[in-house]
């Protein structure tokens with residue numbers, strides 16, 4: 001009988017470079033966190049069924065709504081730590097050998113932004129101590145555009161402080177969040193400051209149609225990697241500049257195959273990049 005030539009894709013070593021922490025929680029992880037937060041309750045309501053995008057096509061703003069229930073469940077150091085551990089373990093099971101987790105430091109009723117970031121760093125270290133075969137994990141704090149520039153200012157101060165406590169852990173800054181009604185210009189000085197401090201930059205860009213001017217401004221400002229770049233090919237100039245500058249584009253298919261965050265638009269985007 002002929003030997004099976006089927007490839008074991010799971011065990012192939014992989015790198016995962018675009019994992020938003022609160023966007024990478026599998027359904028079983030969300031369920032566990034739900035029971036930690038709401039003990040003695042029935043199973044979570046059906047909306048905790050992962051990030052499954054049930055509609056054929058969702059608008060960008062709908063995606064951001066979906067993070068609210070993850071944010072509700074990762075609002076204490078204990079649950080945030082558990083969420084981090086689960087992501088790392090699930091990535092390990094998926095054959096990931098190098099993982100960059102990105103996340104927006106969030107102050108909640110139960111923790112400051114500094115505690116938020118430190119908790120994740122501690123979880124990363126503990127995971128490695130418990131299981132040295134776990135992936136190498138680095139952290140990329142995010143500026144959420146929708147929260148404005150003052151929030152990002154505050155975040156950068158915290159990031160630089162936490163970086164001192166956990167040397168080698170924080171490798172860059174991500175610009176993400178809903179770009180609607182925000183202006184890239186406002187974030188430039190802070191991003192430059194981060195760059196001067198030795199942090200790499202990954203910027204979500206061209207997330208919606210009709211932002212050619214801003215896309216070019218971002219390309220001219222420069223970045224080490226681009227998040228999504230979904231509508232980048234709308235103008236030949238920006239498309240060419242992207243290619244000339246050889247900026248790697250991160251396609252957010254899903255950080256974890258257990259989450260179903262693959263909207264049609266991402267598939268379309270991948271096809272464009274491949275051609």
Ligand SMILES: CNc1ncnc2c1ncn2[C@@H]1O[C@H](COP(=O)(O)O)[C@@H](O)[C@H]1O
Pocket residue numbers: 020021022023060063064067102103104105142144176177178204207252
């Ligand atoms: C089209 N896709 C996207 N575009 C832009 N930003 C996105 C995103 N998907 C996720 N985020 C950003 O990541 C946060 C959730 O993870 P963290 O709380 O940071 O761990 C979202 O609230 C959003 O700010």
